[in-house]
Amino acid sequence: MGMIGLTILSGFIFVAIFAPYIAPYDPSQVFLAQFLRPPSWQHFFGTNEAGQDLFSQVIYGTRASLTVGFAASLIATAVGTLVGIFAGYYSGLIREFLMRLTDFFIVIPSLVLMIVLAAIIGGGLTSIILAIGLVGWTGTARIVMSQTLSVRQHAFIEASRTSGAGDFYILRSHILPNVMPVAFAQTVLVVANSILYESVLTFLGLGNPNQVTWGQILQFAFTSGAVTVAWWYVVPPGLSIMLVVLAFSLTGYSLDEIFNPRVRKI
Amino acid sequence: MAEALLEVDNLRTYYRTQHGPLKAVDGVSFSLKRGEILGLVGESGCGKTTLALSVVRLLPPSAQIMSGEVTLEGQEIVGLSEKQMKDIRWKKVSIIFQGALNSLNPVMPVKEQIAEAILAHENASKSDVEDRIDRLFNAVGLEPSRKGNFPHEFSGGMKQRVMIAMALACNPGLVIADEPTTALDLIVQYQILDLMRNLRDKLRISMILITHDLSVIAELCDKVAVMYAGKMVEFGDIFEIFEKPKHPYTQALLNSIPKLQGAKTRLTYIPGSVPDLTGPVPACRFHGRCPYGQKLCTEVEPKIEPVTGDHLVACHFWRDIEKR
Amino acid sequence: MVSIAYATRKITGLLVTIFLVLTFNFYLFRIVPGNPFALLFRGAGLSANAVRSLNAQFGLDQPLWIQYVVYLRNTLTGNLGLSFQTRTPVTDMILPALINTVILLSAASIISIILGILIGILTAWRRGSKIDVGASATTLVLYSMPTFWLGLVLLVMGVIYFKLPVAGMRSFSGVAPGTIGQLIDLGRHMILPLLTLVLGLVGQYVLVMKGALLDVFTEDFMVTAKAKGISNRKLLWDHGFRNAVLPMVALVALNLGLSIGGAVQTETVFSWPGMGLLIYQAILSRDYPVLQGSFLVVTVAVIIANFVADMLYPILDPRVSET
Numbered sequence: 001m002g003m004i005g006l007t008i009l010s011g012f013i014f015v016a017i018f019a020p021y022i023a024p025y026d027p028s029q030v031f032l033a034q035f036l037r038p039p040s041w042q043h044f045f046g047t048n049e050a051g052q053d054l055f056s057q058v059i060y061g062t063r064a065s066l067t068v069g070f071a072a073s074l075i076a077t078a079v080g081t082l083v084g085i086f087a088g089y090y091s092g093l094i095r096e097f098l099m100r101l102t103d104f105f106i107v108i109p110s111l112v113l114m115i116v117l118a119a120i121i122g123g124g125l126t127s128i129i130l131a132i133g134l135v136g137w138t139g140t141a142r143i144v145m146s147q148t149l150s151v152r153q154h155a156f157i158e159a160s161r162t163s164g165a166g167d168f169y170i171l172r173s174h175i176l177p178n179v180m181p182v183a184f185a186q187t188v189l190v191v192a193n194s195i196l197y198e199s200v201l202t203f204l205g206l207g208n209p210n211q212v213t214w215g216q217i218l219q220f221a222f223t224s225g226a227v228t229v230a231w232w233y234v235v236p237p238g239l240s241i242m243l244v245v246l247a248f249s250l251t252g253y254s255l256d257e258i259f260n261p262r263v264r265k266i
Numbered sequence: 267m268a269e270a271l272l273e274v275d276n277l278r279t280y281y282r283t284q285h286g287p288l289k290a291v292d293g294v295s296f297s298l299k300r301g302e303i304l305g306l307v308g309e310s311g312c313g314k315t316t317l318a319l320s321v322v323r324l325l326p327p328s329a330q331i332m333s334g335e336v337t338l339e340g341q342e343i344v345g346l347s348e349k350q351m352k353d354i355r356w357k358k359v360s361i362i363f364q365g366a367l368n369s370l371n372p373v374m375p376v377k378e379q380i381a382e383a384i385l386a387h388e389n390a391s392k393s394d395v396e397d398r399i400d401r402l403f404n405a406v407g408l409e410p411s412r413k414g415n416f417p418h419e420f421s422g423g424m425k426q427r428v429m430i431a432m433a434l435a436c437n438p439g440l441v442i443a444d445e446p447t448t449a450l451d452l453i454v455q456y457q458i459l460d461l462m463r464n465l466r467d468k469l470r471i472s473m474i475l476i477t478h479d480l481s482v483i484a485e486l487c488d489k490v491a492v493m494y495a496g497k498m499v500e501f502g503d504i505f506e507i508f509e510k511p512k513h514p515y516t517q518a519l520l521n522s523i524p525k526l527q528g529a530k531t532r533l534t535y536i537p538g539s540v541p542d543l544t545g546p547v548p549a550c551r552f553h554g555r556c557p558y559g560q561k562l563c564t565e566v567e568p569k570i571e572p573v574t575g576d577h578l579v580a581c582h583f584w585r586d587i588e589k590r
Numbered sequence: 591m592v593s594i595a596y597a598t599r600k601i602t603g604l605l606v607t608i609f610l611v612l613t614f615n616f617y618l619f620r621i622v623p624g625n626p627f628a629l630l631f632r633g634a635g636l637s638a639n640a641v642r643s644l645n646a647q648f649g650l651d652q653p654l655w656i657q658y659v660v661y662l663r664n665t666l667t668g669n670l671g672l673s674f675q676t677r678t679p680v681t682d683m684i685l686p687a688l689i690n691t692v693i694l695l696s697a698a699s700i701i702s703i704i705l706g707i708l709i710g711i712l713t714a715w716r717r718g719s720k721i722d723v724g725a726s727a728t729t730l731v732l733y734s735m736p737t738f739w740l741g742l743v744l745l746v747m748g749v750i751y752f753k754l755p756v757a758g759m760r761s762f763s764g765v766a767p768g769t770i771g772q773l774i775d776l777g778r779h780m781i782l783p784l785l786t787l788v789l790g791l792v793g794q795y796v797l798v799m800k801g802a803l804l805d806v807f808t809e810d811f812m813v814t815a816k817a818k819g820i821s822n823r824k825l826l827w828d829h830g831f832r833n834a835v836l837p838m839v840a841l842v843a844l845n846l847g848l849s850i851g852g853a854v855q856t857e858t859v860f861s862w863p864g865m866g867l868l869i870y871q872a873i874l875s876r877d878y879p880v881l882q883g884s885f886l887v888v889t890v891a892v893i894i895a896n897f898v899a900d901m902l903y904p905i906l907d908p909r910v911s912e913t
Contacts, residue, residue, distance in 0.1 A: 111851030199736045238739035245734040355819035368810040383818040416908045
């Protein structure tokens, strides 16, 4: 399962890196008198309402879609891991506060909060990255916290403390290494989610019209009204999103089985 | 009158596993009279629970009765359809499982759980059912006013009483109790055993008491069957077994109980462990842990033979062994 | 049923959370970089006077803490401000939209839950069969698509193959007179958005139901129940289902936040006049009062729904109401 996922993923990453060599045309190049043409040999995915080649757009879109996904999940994982580690390691008020904070963010509807954040920060891909990162950390936080809690019980932590090691040292050299595998497995799923959320947020108009991502292509498809007449406008970008997310999910679940002791099938 | 309530004849129940069939019960035979309490004793994994489940035909999907007969009140059970079994279950034989902690549905009031057992077998009116539950509660020493409570509102001992009350709801002729006291405190244990004895005396119910605890057997049972690795190695009247055990395993079991009276002796234990029942086993299953093992024990399986009347044993050399 | 201590704890939690949301909502919108009007009329060159009068009109020239108190007072009396775009009270815009979203989401949730339960039971009963594997694969695939894209695909198919209406809640013409005609019309408009939402939600319910049932089947009390000789139907429903449904209910409560996300996307694609569409339009026009009001209403609605679920849960699971 995981192998299939990894293969698909590598495929997409390859496309993203080598986009300029794979795409037949420049995505913004306009082909006069070729508006909304269905797929053909010259244009594998057809053209959009501005006469641009959709195949090239989807190829190039891989870059931004994946980049935003990775960047957002980086923030989310970082925040989540920090919150999780501190909540698990310290007790009393700090833990209470961090747990309540996490619960608070879980209760608020994620997408709506992301929309609001992205709109407030001003729109564009950076705001989307920030919005996703600042909202999507809760899953990681929970998992990291429970892992930290269980690592903390181990005797060697006590031994370390009695021999005078400071908190930061313990956190850095004992807790962190034991928590990273679980956090890593979680990250993969976070990336999948981030890519999904990015597509939604750009579709809703919070992206940058000059930056092509899959969600952005779909946004144009929808707002231009071309949706009902041009299925080729709609299908490829969405299919790409679906395949990438699927690939990440498959990989993530396999990793989860390896790294997360609780999930391992008996 | 003296006819057998339950007869088990050469019962074999195997589990399907990845490593081949697990012969949990491999040719066990015994009989039980009305009003008798039979103690089924042996280590964990010896097949006692599987035997009990076979009698009520409640085996998990991976297990199957391969051969043999089980006759309850003159009726052959092994060949019955599931529908026919549903009629018999609880009415003729009921079962109390070990660890009453989780044996009751947590989201249903206790009264409803008993009521559904009754209503599955007879058309009783609502007030009839209520009365019966009240009487059952009184019989087991519980306050009838608590019958509307949920299982988690009872203590361990009280839950066990509820289980007993439920088991008696349809006036079965046979009650099977699988480790009924294992999860309980000592004092509560004796209360439950006391209760069971009273119920047997008053209601003339037969019981099969499954346990690994010999002291429980001593308290309550009329007859004892000793099981080891899927086989029955000794059977007899309780005094016979306790005073004149003939099988080395039985002797070892009895020896490992610390005695309060008499000379101080070393506590003995039985070295080794139970054989893996999916692989090849020695002809006598106990061989390897038995202090008297001989070459014959690896070649020929000992048959059940009578010592005196009801007392049966399966060992080649029981005549030669003196109780230590 | 529910102990006083439990109810008190939950109600206190509810009030505290709502208060925190109110405060959070306030500060969130105050960190907008730059003047909201400058953003709104980007490049339109507002004079300083115009900016000042707009600020005064919307109360943006007061010190922060005064704004906060005013905000609290207004919100708690139902005044959510005026829309930047239309100058009408935000509350008047939200109320009808909220009702429409509730209609859509409730219908979708109910259908998803029922389908989830049925398919969950089926896949648990026939574990490992083709139906089971097929269901799991379908769930995974559905989960990997963005809801709005699923909506778009269904929209295209709906228009081309089924001649279904794809925008709004009602047709303007060609509707048979009378309530039945109107209901049918409403129904036809609901089909595609409902389908989109249900497909997005049902997968999780199936998984949880199946998992819960499989867990329950292995419990001791199931064997006891079977030993009593009760009918198979009673066994499955009174014992199996009544216990397996507990994690389902917990999931429904948890899922409310996520289903709002799905609703926003679906309403946008199908122009269903609910909160989702309202938010979408507010994004396009950077209408902050509407955004702020919508965010608040939606979040509080989810919190209250969670609270209701919390209060109902002890009825299903009597073990829970103890402190």
